[in-house]
Amino acid sequence: MSITRRRALVLGGTAASLAVGGVAWRQLGGSDHLAAAAVEAPLRQPAVLDSRNGRLQATLTAAVGTELAGRATRGFSYNGTSPGPTLRVRPGDEIALRLVNQLPDMTNLHTHGLRVSPSGAADNPFVEIAPGASFDYRIRVPADHPVGTFWYHPHHHGVAADQIFGGLAGALLVVPQRKPMDIDVAEDLVLLVCDTTLSGDGTPVGPSHDDRVIGREGELLLVNGQARPTIAAQAGTWQRWRLINTCTSRVLDIGLSDRAVVQVALDGSLLPSPLEQEWVRLSPGNRVDVLVPASAAGRFPVLARGVDRGSHGSAKASTSTTTLAVLDVTGSGAAAPRPTVPTASAPDLPRPTRQRVITMTMGRGRSSDIAFGFDDKLYDPQRIDQEVTAGTTEEWLLNNAGPLAHPFHLHVWPFQVVATNDNQPLVPVLQDVVLVPPWSWVRIRIRFDGQQGKTVYHCHIVDHSDAGMMGTIQVG
Numbered sequence: 001m002s003i004t005r006r007r008a009l010v011l012g013g014t015a016a017s018l019a020v021g022g023v024a025w026r027q028l029g030g031s032d033h034l035a036a037a038a039v040e041a042p043l044r045q046p047a048v049l050d051s052r053n054g055r056l057q058a059t060l061t062a063a064v065g066t067e068l069a070g071r072a073t074r075g076f077s078y079n080g081t082s083p084g085p086t087l088r089v090r091p092g093d094e095i096a097l098r099l100v101n102q103l104p105d106m107t108n109l110h111t112h113g114l115r116v117s118p119s120g121a122a123d124n125p126f127v128e129i130a131p132g133a134s135f136d137y138r139i140r141v142p143a144d145h146p147v148g149t150f151w152y153h154p155h156h157h158g159v160a161a162d163q164i165f166g167g168l169a170g171a172l173l174v175v176p177q178r179k180p181m182d183i184d185v186a187e188d189l190v191l192l193v194c195d196t197t198l199s200g201d202g203t204p205v206g207p208s209h210d211d212r213v214i215g216r217e218g219e220l221l222l223v224n225g226q227a228r229p230t231i232a233a234q235a236g237t238w239q240r241w242r243l244i245n246t247c248t249s250r251v252l253d254i255g256l257s258d259r260a261v262v263q264v265a266l267d268g269s270l271l272p273s274p275l276e277q278e279w280v281r282l283s284p285g286n287r288v289d290v291l292v293p294a295s296a297a298g299r300f301p302v303l304a305r306g307v308d309r310g311s312h313g314s315a316k317a318s319t320s321t322t323t324l325a326v327l328d329v330t331g332s333g334a335a336a337p338r339p340t341v342p343t344a345s346a347p348d349l350p351r352p353t354r355q356r357v358i359t360m361t362m363g364r365g366r367s368s369d370i371a372f373g374f375d376d377k378l379y380d381p382q383r384i385d386q387e388v389t390a391g392t393t394e395e396w397l398l399n400n401a402g403p404l405a406h407p408f409h410l411h412v413w414p415f416q417v418v419a420t421n422d423n424q425p426l427v428p429v430l431q432d433v434v435l436v437p438p439w440s441w442v443r444i445r446i447r448f449d450g451q452q453g454k455t456v457y458h459c460h461i462v463d464h465s466d467a468g469m470m471g472t473i474q475v476g
Contacts, residue, residue, distance in 0.1 A: 108127040231328065249462070251282070251309055281435075
């Protein structure tokens with residue numbers, strides 16, 4: 001049987017990834033860094049905190065200590081695990097969440113992608129929760145909120161990268177009113193991808209100078225806190241994978257070694273029609289929902305390929321390919337037809353009433369470190385950078401004037417990408433993170449409806465936003 005070029009490249013990349021994994025173990029303090037029995041162990045799903053009668057009432061405790069890659073570590077956890085529990089709500093629900101801070105630094109919570117109020121006790125990035133303190137969030141999910149895949153993570157400026165890199169993240173699903181899934185599949189799985197680097201005693205390692213410049217990339221690439229977990233599937237069935245990139249900086253292409261997947265959603269928005277893909281790309285913060293066919297029995301690598309994000313001096317991102325997980329198909333069965341996906345229409349946004357240019361810049365900060373900002377300004381929470389009239393539609397030209405890629409994220413109001421300088425095909429969907437390559441621009445259209453208040457936009461390479469690449473926006 002002939003081997004396609006893609007298949008040959010994939011097999012070569014897989015063999016290399018296994019060798020790289022061994023090197024990483026030695027770099028991190030010896031063979032005991034990972035529990036050998038935990039590698040390729042069955043994929044675990046996070047615990048689910050589900051809403052009842054229109055309300056999700058729960059406590060999240062952020063603390064030091066969790067299992068990562070099969071061993072006890074001093075990573076960070078929500079309720080003792082990394083990732084934290086999956087929050088599952090429905091349109092119209094209230095999220096009544098008490099966040100308890102048992103970390104050594106300030107923290108808070110961002111419900112990434114939810115189209116909810118940014119004010120008061122809702123999705124407010126300016127909340128500060130001191131060590132030993134707690135805060136009661138009250139977040140109302142609009143009755144017309146789309147169902148889809150979202151996530152939550154800390155957002156306190158200056159320490160957000162450390163806390164996410166340490167393991168603080170969790171899935172947040174908005175599901176239909178009367179059933180937990182909107183697509184009929186055999187398995188509906190959360191695959192939360194994170195990376196970290198641990199010292200010999202299991203403590204997350206802080207960033208080097210190059211890490212702060214390019215954005216840190218951990219030596220361990222994990223799924224639901226596990227090293228190369230095994231995803232079990234029955235032959236002849238379909239699975240839905242909710243892929244969530246919670247890495248601090250890594251941009252990833254994810255694909256199966258032997259088959260295409262069917263992308264059905266991006267950033268919590270259904271596509272107008274399913275799209276067959278060999279690779280799906282996720283910048284930090286992105287979510288991609290895919291349907292995966294389990295055909296003939298066998299073990300098939302799930303691959304993650306690093307994406308070139310540019311360089312600055314000696315700082316350069318990894319572009320290697322590694323085995324992220326293994327799809328283990330057992331049994332026999334006739335191939336089932338592709339599941340029916342709910343109808344989605346392309347966004348129909350009004351013509352913009354205003355255009356803005358937002359320029360991503362880098363330079364020297366107050367010390368010798370590289371500083372990042374927008375329009376040559378470092379983040380200042382007291383300054384309003386963009387004032388917008390509620391109910392209007394705007395186009396923003398995101399201009400990257402530097403040698404590093406930046407994934408742009410806007411809280412609360414999703415946007416549609418309407419043009420790029422490289423004329424790449426566009427997906428007509430609302431999203432909340434878009435990657436702007438080095439020396440490039442992306443034009444987005446935003447409808448500022450539904451919510452009012454003050455929040456932020458920023459680069460989702462969190463080391464960059466912590467270093468100043470964040471701005472404030474007031475809508476009212």
